[in-house]
Amino acid sequence: MKKPVKGKLRLFIICSQLLAREGLILLTEQDEDLEVVGDAAEDEAGIAGVAELHPDVVIVADGWGGEECSCADIVKRLNGDHPHIPILVISPHIENARVQMALAAGATGYLPLGVDMDELVRVLYTVSRGELTLHPSMLPAILRHIEAEPGKPIATTPDDLTQRERDILSELSQGLTDREIAQRLFISVRTVQSHLAHIYEKLHVHSRTEAALFAVQHSLE
Template identity: 35%
Template sequence: MTDETRTETMTVIRLFLVDDHSLFRAGVRLAVEDEEDIEIAGEAATEEEAIRALVHERVPSDVVLMDLRLAAGGSGTAVLAALSEAALRAPDQPGRVPPRVLMMSVSEDDDSIVAALRAGAHGYLLKGAPKDELVRAVHTVARCGAVFSPAVAARMSRYFSAVHELPGRLAFPQLTEREREVLDLMARGHSNRRIARQLVLSEKTVRNHVSHVFAKLQVTTRTAAVVRARDAGLGR
């Protein structure tokens, strides 16, 4: 097959970049410039720019390479949620296939990874991944696969094998580790004073954690929080 014929039959992956660092976007462009089957479909530096381009303007894209955290308090998960919502609003448009999202971040903490997966990401790489790893990831996600950098895969393996020790972890990824501990003890029927003694904290600190739990779970009473916690398997 000649080069001309191969180019005509090749399926080109349209890659859209979302990152608030122009140097990072330039690095990705440089990494894929020699790949004949990858082209840059567009770029965005903020959550608002990304949603405008991908949801409202519908820039044709196959894969979105997106930073988990964006400038001005923006987040890649918010962009992903907007893409998912737009797809649900348009079930009568079968030709409109939402792009698949590959998250990148400097963070490899469990909460960040789980938050990205729960939002619908199809992969998670750490920034600084080698060029070959990045290119392979883009190809894999474009082919409807899922991909994780080796470090992230190792963390996820440890995470899921330990989930039975704290059942509510998957249900409440928005909570910090300490907030989950407090919620678990609340679900066991412990008072703030008893929780403070058990965790070696002041009662004021426990009250602050309880307030944060209420806000993140969008409940207004202790009873409602306990019901949600027990439904998720906490308090056993």
């Protein structure tokens, strides 16, 4: 995982539900390289806070207001005002339509509620580099999103992959973390990460999401 060479990754959290917001703050601050510089319960306060503090990533926790409450509006406003600041949505709702709305509004990443700490930290750093990142369980939504966006090249052949790389890619497409893949394949986490680096290079992709998308497109899942 690439971490900043200097300083911490500065986060701003927008979430209407107090316990969920405080939980996210406590969770992210477990990593010494992450810093929550501000938080807000209301959209307007969040927009003002982001404008004042200029965080590296904005986390929008969506869905606690019920099925009709969507983050798309605030994501669109934030993206319009600060297109250079990545936005990660965390939500209990993972329906395709909901994910697509967030992506269309300008979200850089979307995670289901309940991801573990390692996954959250990894995604925060990936999103901070502007790389589109979703949990593999949301692949149907990202397939539609990427197919609607010209200019997103995806490798067209899996022929250069070794059998072990195919195995890892298959596990990755099921939404497993590096640790879970290592346990399933009886190898070390470092070995998994080394294989993933080779997979990214061979497929000309830059994130787990793009690699998982490749697996689905080529029936490797």
